Amino acid sequence: MERDDSVILMGLGVPDPKGIFGTTLGLQERFGSSRVMDIPTAENGVTGVAIGAALTGMRPILTHQRVEFSLLSIEQIINQAAKWCYMTDGKASVPLVIRCIIGRGWGQGPQHSQSLEPIFAHVPGMKVVLPSTASDAKGMLISAVEDNNPVVILEHRWLHETYGEVQAGYFKTDIEKARVVRVGKDLTIVSYSYMLLEVLRAAEVLADYGVEVEVVDLRSIRPVDEETVFSSVAKTGRLLCVDNGWSHLNIGGEIIARVVENKFKDLKSAPKRLGIKDVPIPSTRALANLVYVSQHDILMAVEAQLNTTLNISYKNVVQLDDRPDQNFLGPF
Amino acid sequence: MDSLEVDLLRQMTRVRRVEETIAELYGEQEMRCPVHLSIGQEAIAVGVCSALHKRDVVVSAHRSHAHYLAKGCDLTSMLCELYGKKDGCAGGKGGSMHLVDMENGQLAAVPIVGSAIPIGEGAAYGYKLQSEERLVVIFLGDGATEEGVFSESLDFASLHGLRVIFVVENNLYSVYTPLGLRQSSDRSITRIAQGHGVRAFSGDGNDVLEVFNAAHQVNEYATENNAPALIEFSTYRWLEHCGPNWDDELGYREDGELDRWMSKCPIRNLQNNLIEQGMLDKDVLALMESEIQQEIDLAIDHAKRADFPDAPALFTHVYG
Numbered sequence: 001m002e003r004d005d006s007v008i009l010m011g012l013g014v015p016d017p018k019g020i021f022g023t024t025l026g027l028q029e030r031f032g033s034s035r036v037m038d039i040p041t042a043e044n045g046v047t048g049v050a051i052g053a054a055l056t057g058m059r060p061i062l063t064h065q066r067v068e069f070s071l072l073s074i075e076q077i078i079n080q081a082a083k084w085c086y087m088t089d090g091k092a093s094v095p096l097v098i099r100c101i102i103g104r105g106w107g108q109g110p111q112h113s114q115s116l117e118p119i120f121a122h123v124p125g126m127k128v129v130l131p132s133t134a135s136d137a138k139g140m141l142i143s144a145v146e147d148n149n150p151v152v153i154l155e156h157r158w159l160h161e162t163y164g165e166v167q168a169g170y171f172k173t174d175i176e177k178a179r180v181v182r183v184g185k186d187l188t189i190v191s192y193s194y195m196l197l198e199v200l201r202a203a204e205v206l207a208d209y210g211v212e213v214e215v216v217d218l219r220s221i222r223p224v225d226e227e228t229v230f231s232s233v234a235k236t237g238r239l240l241c242v243d244n245g246w247s248h249l250n251i252g253g254e255i256i257a258r259v260v261e262n263k264f265k266d267l268k269s270a271p272k273r274l275g276i277k278d279v280p281i282p283s284t285r286a287l288a289n290l291v292y293v294s295q296h297d298i299l300m301a302v303e304a305q306l307n308t309t310l311n312i313s314y315k316n317v318v319q320l321d322d323r324p325d326q327n328f329l330g331p332f
Numbered sequence: 333m334d335s336l337e338v339d340l341l342r343q344m345t346r347v348r349r350v351e352e353t354i355a356e357l358y359g360e361q362e363m364r365c366p367v368h369l370s371i372g373q374e375a376i377a378v379g380v381c382s383a384l385h386k387r388d389v390v391v392s393a394h395r396s397h398a399h400y401l402a403k404g405c406d407l408t409s410m411l412c413e414l415y416g417k418k419d420g421c422a423g424g425k426g427g428s429m430h431l432v433d434m435e436n437g438q439l440a441a442v443p444i445v446g447s448a449i450p451i452g453e454g455a456a457y458g459y460k461l462q463s464e465e466r467l468v469v470i471f472l473g474d475g476a477t478e479e480g481v482f483s484e485s486l487d488f489a490s491l492h493g494l495r496v497i498f499v500v501e502n503n504l505y506s507v508y509t510p511l512g513l514r515q516s517s518d519r520s521i522t523r524i525a526q527g528h529g530v531r532a533f534s535g536d537g538n539d540v541l542e543v544f545n546a547a548h549q550v551n552e553y554a555t556e557n558n559a560p561a562l563i564e565f566s567t568y569r570w571l572e573h574c575g576p577n578w579d580d581e582l583g584y585r586e587d588g589e590l591d592r593w594m595s596k597c598p599i600r601n602l603q604n605n606l607i608e609q610g611m612l613d614k615d616v617l618a619l620m621e622s623e624i625q626q627e628i629d630l631a632i633d634h635a636k637r638a639d640f641p642d643a644p645a646l647f648t649h650v651y652g
Contacts, residue, residue, distance in 0.1 A: 052454020
């Protein structure tokens, strides 16, 4: 916002004392209320306003505190923003960033726990990214703002509770490339967003049992950096995809389809995808803890693909919890 | 140099002849996209756009030909677009429902009813942030006022003091569905606007001078007060909702309704008035018609002979 006056920030609660998980604190004081603004409870209209402003040269960042709220504006996102450059044959494009908080926990329930990334990723004309680290959150946001196209950034609420090294000052992270987070040789696990952290924890456990998995953080699901995935699968011959949302029509399915279509000969075993149980997400922790992909699920899937039994001591495996960590007090 | 009245007549006649030409040639099956013609509704487009400066912008929904032309956008590009040619204003990729001419102020035209409203408003918001002295006219129909986004947009415009003029063309029908089946008889579009703090007016959409004067006053109001306004104009569409044909035989219009409205033809009535007042004679009129016809003939010829986009164009401009 400092480098470019055309960047503006809009969203329900943006100037709030909580500042969207702390991400917008102090911004209104610094940049003024013309550039950092709260909005009426009118997501559809305000998204259209952001699109119109983008057409005049502004670079709006729109924020939704739950991805579900963005559904009120899905028409503007899919029919208008994503189509604009193409349907005007390049006369104008919509440099709009839409940040949506996704994810789970603390009894958020059916309408406050979803991630819905495949819905956005289906549509050409937009970009859809999911940072999994603090550094990527910063670098990818900056790239998204500088991109001339609509970019949907899905930020998992539990990642807002994590810490990491972040370079100070201005830097950009390529929003179209995946990243190999952990090098390995036995199996490739492709994931993104919060589940990437679960996958990395599972990778640590596996390493204790002599299995070295290679972990790929997709970061972007539209476009997909398939080359990084292909290179990894060429090396390991095995593929497991771990998604944040339901399995039906999910990102894992897309990755597996591409690998099977293009690199079938590299595969030593059938690829597999993991997603949450095919139900709306209930509030009670008694049931919510059964919904998500657990570390146990990941470990068992790896064992199955390697056609081996590792005799992992499951009592040491992290159980699913409805909190990002044990100190979390809610309320949301 | 035309007087204001003769110029308004010329512009309306031009729109009418273009639309009639499209209707006439549509059966040749070379314009292959849905067309929503403005025949009968020319006065609103011409009256409103004539009160704007070139720097002002308009947004429309699917029935945008009259707005586009009255705003001064390029006729040949428009026809090429309908013919699906690469010289079209959207490279053939948008068709009739997505006319655009940024240079002349047609910022957008999108067929999802109501969707252009907040986008036009967003442009006004962007101009305000950048201190640009432009008005934004949002053309919408009676059906669009039923969409939730209409209310959202009125609130936002009022809250932020945007220089936006909502021009509601109430033509009584949404495809085949009459107003009475969609809106309570107690519902008032102007009162809805007022309820959101937006000044609202209404007028006869078939009297181009009334439209022009109302638009001019409202533009001044918006500019001086940094405030939005809404004008609801009554009008009527003569042909079918989409396509080149008459459709009164389908029986969804009230008996005699079409005839009543055709007798209120904005063009014929102004023409007769001007002739009566001695402001227009038959020779000037004949010359006007022939100049218009010539312009249209050239544009059609160009559009027919222009090239289609070639295959690689399929993949261009998905991203900017």
